[in-house]
Amino acid sequence: MNSRLFAFSVLTTQAFVCLPAIAQNTLTVPMEIVRISNPDLSAESRGSVTLYRFHPQYTLQMVQGSSRTELSLGGMIERSGNTDLSASRTLPSVRVLWESSSPVALFGLRASLEEASTRETEFAEFGRVTRDSTQRTGTLGGSWTRNLTAGSSVELAASHARLSYDTPLLVDYSETLGSVAYRFESSANSRYSLSASASRLNPDGVGDSASRGELGLGYEVDLSEGVNLNATAGAVRTNAQRSKTVPVGALRLTFTGERFDYAVAWSRYVSAGGSSGAYTRAESFESSLTYPFTVNTSLSLGIARARSLEANGDTGVSAYARIRSELTRFWAFTLGFEQRRAKPFGGPTARGNSVAVGLVYAHPNF
Template sequence: MNCVKTIVCIAAVMGASANTALAQHTFSMSSEVERVENPLLTNISPGGVTVLRFAPTYAFESRGERYRSRLSLSAVIERTSDTTLLANRDFPSAGYTWGYAWPSSDLELRANLSESATRNTQFADFGRVTVDAREREFLTGARWNKEMTERTRLTLNATNRRVDYDTPLLEDYRELLLSSRVTWDHSETEAYYFEPSHSRLTPLNGGAVSTQTRWLVGTTRALSQEWSLDAFGGQSRVKGAQTETGTLGGVRLNYTGSRLTSGLEWSRDVAPIGAVSRYVRNELLGVRVGYRLTEGTSVAGRYSQSRSTDVATGRGSLFALSLDNQLAARWTSSVGVEERRSSGFGGLSGRGWAVRAGLVYSYASGL
């Protein structure tokens, strides 16, 4: 909570020091009931649990002649019918972003505190769940953009992350990332970039320090009015207890039509994991499709697969369907179902599913 108070105080001081020209307040409150079977994806299902979830969100955004700022406050409050399967938890989040622009450059400062459940973050990133615990991430960073020429831009970025858990089964760590990017605009719809970076991961409870040095080359382009493409490739070198070199790559293809939206994403990357407090290679694959049935009703489906290697070997897949319906100007209902599958070291596998129904209220004023 001290981090939340710090972020709010910084936002209040910086916001009061600027002459606000435009301001907007947004607020939303979602509530849902979810039935989850085998939430930890164990080999033998222990049964199911009913979760009642509330998620209030508030954001204040202001813009001046040269500056912009955004303060966001949110929380996820979960109450379960069986705390032996899933604990009752409150996950607060707070973030503040402040930016200032000059004629040919701009600066952005950001701070963010977020909490979440490891059964969701671990599964999404590495395809397996080791333990149901609280994951807290505190991030501070700065980014500076400079127009070098009419078509060339330079971006410098520095980020400091601290991740800790409320269980001794996972290791707390701190990661410092320094990166730069040179972007060249070939045309209004096509750009290329080169991005070298260096990061250092330090376990907070002792252990070997890991470093990662990497470079990427990529492109972003609009193929047509409906289609867009992002792609990158490169190489990383991880040094820790041993040195490993590997290839990185990814592609994202999106389609946006009058009623139909779809996307395909694949990536091979390196990311830190708290189970071993080191960098681990992972692969992500995702497909999503959405269709607007009427002006206020839409249906969506998605499939994703994640895989990790090394000592954290695991593979997971998720299939989900959802239906959203706008009941009124500020009210939206949603229903959904999903299935999760996971397999890990030793051939152990687990399967779980969830069914949910919810209601969302949203309000915005200003700007």
């Protein structure tokens, strides 16, 4: 996978070099030291570990006439002080986006190759505690949006994703998805959407293929200046060994003010998971608050909860507090604390904490 990531990045970079256009680039390099207690969230803690993280991210945007191209290169380099508790890893990522616009339409193509820690992805999406391994994801997709009237549009989209793992405890799979959405404005501050999607999941080696269909209705309204409410409701039908239809939906309320910002979100969804190589029902809740003490220093607070809705469902909860202080034009200091709690189905609750200290280098025009 790493060799494919390298070849992919070389080809996309050459494509950028060959195009004379207006370019903007950004370089961000977070560096931090993290001390984690009970990193695998076991019922009886096996101890603590110190991680050293280096997370460079470079983004290049180019505009040429009616076309826009964006290339993002990055990676997470993590070294562990105790590999028995947490593995040392290098997680590269490459993303490419190309868009072409006209007065009434927008056509886009995107591709990505990424690696991530399953301990992070499975916990965030399903509340699961899994073995410390690596998830590799490759995605190709495209979309076409056309304005029908001044206040309405239709969008067609398709994508194909391939996920693989470096452990036999998780199931490799591929998923192909297609969707259509119709959006229209009912007033100056409210918008509706109707959407439908269908996807097919094919696990490797074991398990049956599964299909998924979804119908949804969305509503978005600006309640007041800086306050936005977004709501969706619908149903998902899955077909594997047996068919079933379940309700899905989401609510999100955001506020952006002069003194602080906050967001609250809840969702119930059906998505593919590597633990079984099948579609899985889950529910999530997130809440965050950002408060600036001064012009250069801000405090962020947040809590998140993910819960699997299957028979052997797990629950994971995380809460964090982070401070960021701008030291100079390009450098910032960060300090963070996070607590995680895992409740496996039928098992005892496990807890773990982490403290992180770091520096961030950010250059908007590198």
